[in-house]
Amino acid sequence: MRRHVLRERLAVAVVAAAAAAAGTVAPPAASTEVRVAALVSQDAGPYQEALAGFRSSLERQGVKATIDVYPLHGDVANAAPALEHARQDHARLLFTLGSLATQAAVRQAPDTPIVAGMILSAEDLGKAPNAACVVLEFPVETEFRWLQRLLPGQKNIGVLFNPSENQGRVAAAEKAARSLGLTLNARKVDSPKDLPDALDSLTNRADVLWGLADQVVLNPKTVQSILLFSLRNRIPFVGLSSTWVKAGALYALDRDYGDIGAQCGELAVKVLQGAPPASLSPAGPRKVVYAINMKTARLLKLEIQDSLVQGAQAVFN
Numbered sequence: 012m013r014r015h016v017l018r019e020r021l022a023v024a025v026v027a028a029a030a031a032a033a034g035t036v037a038p039p040a041a042s043t044e045v046r047v048a049a050l051v052s053q054d055a056g057p058y059q060e061a062l063a064g065f066r067s068s069l070e071r072q073g074v075k076a077t078i079d080v081y082p083l084h085g086d087v088a089n090a091a092p093a094l095e096h097a098r099q100d101h102a103r104l105l106f107t108l109g110s111l112a113t114q115a116a117v118r119q120a121p122d123t124p125i126v127a128g129m130i131l132s133a134e135d136l137g138k139a140p141n142a143a144c145v146v147l148e149f150p151v152e153t154e155f156r157w158l159q160r161l162l163p164g165q166k167n168i169g170v171l172f173n174p175s176e177n178q179g180r181v182a183a184a185e186k187a188a189r190s191l192g193l194t195l196n197a198r199k200v201d202s203p204k205d206l207p208d209a210l211d212s213l214t215n216r217a218d219v220l221w222g223l224a225d226q227v228v229l230n231p232k233t234v235q236s237i238l239l240f241s242l243r244n245r246i247p248f249v250g251l252s253s254t255w256v257k258a259g260a261l262y263a264l265d266r267d268y269g270d271i272g273a274q275c276g277e278l279a280v281k282v283l284q285g286a287p288p289a290s291l292s293p294a295g296p297r298k299v300v301y302a303i304n305m306k307t308a309r310l311l312k313l314e315i316q317d318s319l320v321q322g323a324q325a326v327f328n
Contacts, residue, residue, distance in 0.1 A: 048097035052109025061272035068276025090115035169217025253302035
């Protein structure tokens with residue numbers, strides 16, 4: 012396999028040390044650069060933004076590092092050669108972006124510290140003792156508080172979910188909803204054929220339909236059915252990203268991907284200074300951005316405060 016490696020130097024003062032997963036190793040001398048191997052699952056813009064945020068974060072923290080970037084181009088077959096090159100180059104840390112890169116690193120590099128980003132949840136780490144992460148998933152409390160800001164009159168939240176993927180998150184959502192004076196009406200969808208009946212059951216029970224990242228419920232084959240249900244029944248749908256909002260969801264929370272990378276950089280420095288990766292709790296996004304579809308708002312006869320429209324990262328008309 013051709014070796015896709017971009018080398019770059021962050022020439023600033025050194026404060027980095029290295030830690031192995033099985034225990035702390037001696038920190039490098041003050042003049043030593045730290046080598047980091049970055050495995051990037053996809054070529055899409057958010058991954059590049061996160062990588063840039065990681066670089067900048069290391070620089071701000073005074074780390075002198077050589078970063079070897081291995082684009083995987085969405086092909087898991089590229090991971091093994093990249094990890095072998097990283098091993099041969101004595102990388103002190105693996106920085107993985109996306110599930111493909113993270114899962115491969117966890118399986119194939121158990122002795123090298125890993126900092127992972129651009130993954131939905133910490134499940135991608137498989138409880139590996141050598142890995143720490145920043146996840147994309149917002150706490151349900153954050154999602155519901157934003158729902159209350161954008162749709163203050165809506166108290167009954169409908170959600171469709173596949174139990175094998177989201178039973179735990181729905182249980183957490185039920186608890187969070189009660190604490191905020193909301194009611195969660197959850198419907199199980201075990202297979203795509205269950206979707207029409209599950210949607211129909213929410214017609215008179217939900218004021219808003221909350222979207223969960225779920226491969227059975229929300230995918231390219233179901234998007235049209237869900238958005239049509241939303242418009243026909245005047246039940247706003249809260250999407251997963253600005254892509255869903257552009258397609259017709261009322262709004263969606265999104266992430267500042269550069270800041271996701273910066274958070275990963277902060278974790279990386281802690282690991283390089285000797286913190287065991289497993290001792291670092293998974294972190295969620297600390298910045299919230301959002302997109303709104305005003306055409307959908309007009310069709311649903313909803314009013315969105317001007318200040319919220321002005322604060323949106325993207326507005327679709």
